[in-house]
Amino acid sequence: MSYDRLHALGKELQLVSDAGALLSWDQEVLMPGKGVGYRAEQMAWFSGYLHERLTSPEVGDWIALAEGDAESASDPFAEANLREWRRQYTRATCLPKRLVEVFAESSALAKAAWAEARQKSDFTLFAPHLEKLVSLSREHAECWGYEEHLYDALLDQYEQGSSTRRLIDTLGALRESLLPVVLEATAQTPFDRKKFIAHYPREKQEAFNREVAESIGFDFGAGRIDTAVHPFCSGMAPYDTRLTTRYDESNFLSSLFGVLHEAGHGLYEQGLERERRGEPVGAAVSLGVHESQSRLWENHVGRSRAFWEKWLPRAAEYFPNLASLTVDEIDEAVNQAALSPIRVESDEVTYDLHILLRFEMEREIFAGNLAIKDVPAEWNSRFESLFGLKVESDAQGCLQDIHWSIGIFGYFPTYSLGNINAAHLVAAARRQDSVLAAQMDRADYSGLLAWMKTRIHRPGSLYLPDELVTRAAGSPATADALVEHLRSRYLRRRRG
């Protein structure tokens, strides 16, 4: 009875929250500029309403009653739902109202200060705001609770069950194995891009991207692709998953890889159990698992030789200048490594070094070992030791990302978890199923998608992320498969 009430409430609040998701999507994609103020008021209404309904005292009573009910305990889905409802309720009710308000105000101010600081490359403008957000995030962590490190509570927001200790192990191992690969990969002669110089009309890119997305299984009867400045995927309803990308008419690869990435997120959303929408188990489990799906299609599929053996001839029908290109050449072009100070411009092989840097910085800050005023110097010194390059300005260094400016700490590691999970899952799928592996080698991904649907998408949040990946792959995720993947992809030219 209490369980049924929670279930009905969850379904209702999901409907409302999904309406808010459309408003949010629309703001990024279509909304006329002057609409922004009113839209913000609308979004605030949705947050307030959902919070109020979720935190009403009767909800706490229902959860307690349902937890004591033997029937719920015998159904693993009900058990997982209760685990998540308890977590949502506790996290929503444990923060003092004052803290929520001060945080909202401080992060709005910090974001504006960060934008100015980055533009002027002057960290001192941002420092007091960062100080404040770190201090407020400590208060959050104290409310939420943690076992070993305060930073664990922050990590747990984005990746339930992850911990500083385990991340140090996983990412530390990645660091050691990755550094020599990066050194070698970035030392190779850069690919000559002359053959790619052409005009790639946007409409043709759209048509090609759509064809590729459809071929890997994205259902356009239950989804769309639109244009946005900052590409994203919104799974806003059980049969409505929307991807966005942006177009560079001098480089068709940019929107294509963007679409493969977002379509990976989209396939996950489309693969969730639709009739469980509104139950916690019906939702995606974590950022690190979500990112594994996007990276999988972007990197393991989209940058593979097999993919281009199939798709280069078709691409050349859309873009005739590509007709003179060999598969070797496009393979080389899409797998170039280069050292860059900027995370979002980095390639598959150097990307995780950027994440390692941020993970280490956040850890030191929240462990109390690094004062905010020392952030730029520390960033620059760590960057140089990882990349062998000097940081030229804070704008290109510790001010480059938006995350800290809006009080998001503990999020960065999920990017690397995504890469690690993707490689671990693909390797396991290929190992478990030789038919699937043979299909992939001729650019048929139906087996791969079916494998992910069964083992990753459909379970939703039935298991915590680690357990989900371990069950799917047959072993816990380590950095090994990722390193092996990067090694074979980036070092083969030297070896060949």
Added chain:
Amino acid sequence: MSYDRLHALGKELQLVSDAGALLSWDQEVLMPGKGVGYRAEQMAWFSGYLHERLTSPEVGDWIALAEGDAESASDPFAEANLREWRRQYTRATCLPKRLVEVFAESSALAKAAWAEARQKSDFTLFAPHLEKLVSLSREHAECWGYEEHLYDALLDQYEQGSSTRRLIDTLGALRESLLPVVLEATAQTPFDRKKFIAHYPREKQEAFNREVAESIGFDFGAGRIDTAVHPFCSGMAPYDTRLTTRYDESNFLSSLFGVLHEAGHGLYEQGLERERRGEPVGAAVSLGVHESQSRLWENHVGRSRAFWEKWLPRAAEYFPNLASLTVDEIDEAVNQAALSPIRVESDEVTYDLHILLRFEMEREIFAGNLAIKDVPAEWNSRFESLFGLKVESDAQGCLQDIHWSIGIFGYFPTYSLGNINAAHLVAAARRQDSVLAAQMDRADYSGLLAWMKTRIHRPGSLYLPDELVTRAAGSPATADALVEHLRSRYLRRRRG
């Protein structure tokens, strides 16, 4: 105090209702096909939530208290708000829940039956559903109350303050004066459309329409134009007004007049007092006034000779085949009259005859003078006497419109009120302001828009529709200006 509570509630519910408007817009314009079921659940949530908040007993108490408060009575805006809150509350609370539910169910069934009946041109399939909806609409009217005719209560839903008696006067006069104009206009030799035969690429139509819409004052910083099967305008937020149109690549005039029509609605929405959003006085007053604004830009502006003197050369830059066209020719082309059995395909001069027919049919039905089984025969006989044509099938006759199939009775007359108001307002504006008239004659509509903004848009719902138009024009609307307008437009070729 009570007034302030109502004010705050109105603002809050407007935010929510405007979110629902985005969902509804999105469903018509973008939503993937499979999203329809879930979106329907979301829309039902919005209706339910808004109804529940609006009809809570404390709202009735606040209204009663505020009505007794002298302060509110001294402010005409507050007085108008109270008048509308009272009306909204009464209408929302007076219907028994059973009636609302039965009506929702019956109209869903009736719509499906109508679609089949129209497709098979078999009225008997629709008749029992129409019978039911008419009977339920009578129950609604009895709940809402009326003074003279039951049909008044239905009219009042869409055009507050209108009555059967007054419509008989106005539309009756229109009928008498219009018939000879129609006879003469439709007897003229049809224009030879050979010179228009060309391919009009959609992107060029979009660009041209946008240029025209911008030039008449539509603010694209606070609005958009998109594509929809059934064009409409949604004023979904104070700074977010969205028009839709559809494209026929063999006829650029179809989307252009569509955009002018919807932009007329849009200019009204953009002209409302934005800071009064959420107060009843901040909203558009009625369908008959809304339609006056769309008809004004579509017909009085878009089909005028001055408009084409300015825009034909520009159109010919987008569509080179038009370069050989004279202003006389396009003027003639956009002002062709022809007798058609179908309302939505009819021209400016015959349109109101279609409305007259429907108004008379509805009146007879609700007066109890016409049995549902006799509707087709009555329709056909009345159509023949108005148009001098036989109706070939019910699909082309009494089954052509969707309105009755979803239980909308009393709506049709607002289309003619729109035409009457448009002509009456334009004539008054030109008479009152010779500068404005001279501007219009050289296709400068800034004065016309400013006049409408001040007298029609900004007052919102401060006055009832009749008073608003009377105040703006200096006299109550009659059919005279419309007849004079049509006479001078459609008979000049014969005279010239």
